[in-house]
Amino acid sequence: MQIAFSPCPNDTFIFHAWVHGLIEGAPKLDVMYADIDITNNLAANRQGPEVMKISYAALPWMLEDYALLPCGGALGRGCGPLVLTRNSRNHEPDSAQLSGRRVAVPSERSTAYLLFRLWAAKNVPGGVGEIVVLPFHEIMPAVRDGHVDAGLVIHEARFTYPSYGLSLQTDLGAWWESDTSLPIPLGAIIARRSLDVDQLAKWARASVEYAWAHPTQSQDYILQHAQEMVPSVVQQHIDLYVNSFSVNLGDDGYAAVRTLLDRAAAEGLVPQVDLDKWLK
Structure with a gap:
């Protein structure tokens, strides 16, 4: 069976x-x-593998062909995307600094970018300027080196951005949680509807539970793909992004997905879809 997911530790x-x-x-x-930008586009073009990790923001484009698995993805609290800028003299976060600016993002169909657009519509006068799509591990160096004015980052960047001399402009996860009281839906596991989706979910859930029961067995495999992350950052990454929602989205998880996609559709950022039809 073909599957696509990121090399990230979670x-x-x-x-x-x-x-x-x-x-x-x-x-x-x-x-x-x-x-994630590659898998989002593969799924949208109906060219992807049988099972994939995608952004929740990309879900509306593919629900006719792919079903959402209730486990295996990334959703939680205190784990949202960050907007970073180069250190300034006053170190004061000011959303007006982003007006008309060049911002790097990890994918135009990422949840991070969708949250950024929802936030910026209310907080950045006149809107931002050019959006540049970069692989997420290239974004902080681009901000540091002045190729872009700000960067939208995900994953382990939450732990490492100070080492690049960058400042936190906005924590979009904190904004989302404050505004909705819901967790942040980041990455989804989807499978072709022609497959036995319930059985796939059981196997995915069993894989999560095995990982928790045998946490040292996966270390070599994780570090092999972790893009030179130090072990302490790898463990922080896993602890943050692999949680109870990884084994079961539950009511709060599904409510978060619905709220995100409903708000985005109302703003014309994603297609309007009948989520009651496609989501359990």
Whole structure:
């Protein structure tokens, strides 16, 4: 079975057991390690593998072909995207600084970018300027080196951005949680509707539970794909992004997804879809 997910520690931690044949009855996986912008576009163009990790923001374009699995993804609290700028003299965050500015983002269909657009519509006078799509690991160097004025970052950048001499302009996750009281829906696991989606969910859930029960077994595999992250940052990454929502979205998880996509559709940022029809 073909699957695509990122090389980030949360994904490799979650899928280690399945990838290595440790889940009874689960089919062998042919893994494609890909940046989220790649998987978002593959899914949207109906060219993707049978199972994929995508951004929740990309979900409306593919619900006719792919079903959302209730586990295996990234959703939580205190883990939202950050808007970063170069250090200024006063160190005061001011959203007006982004007016007409050049901003790097990890994907135009990422949840991070969708949250940024919802936030900027209310907080950046006149709107931002040019949007530049970069792989997420290239964004902080681009901000540091002055190629862009600000960067929208995800994943381990939450822990490492001070080492690049950058300042936190806005924590979009904190803004979202304050505004909605809901967790932040970041990455979704989807599977082609022609497959046995319920069975796939059981295997994905079993892989998460195996990872928690045997936390050291996946270390070599995770570090192999962790893009030179130090082990302490890798562990922070896993602890933050692999949580109870990774085994079951539950009522709060589904409410977060619905709220995000409903708000985005109301602003004309994503297609309007009948979520009651497609989501359990």
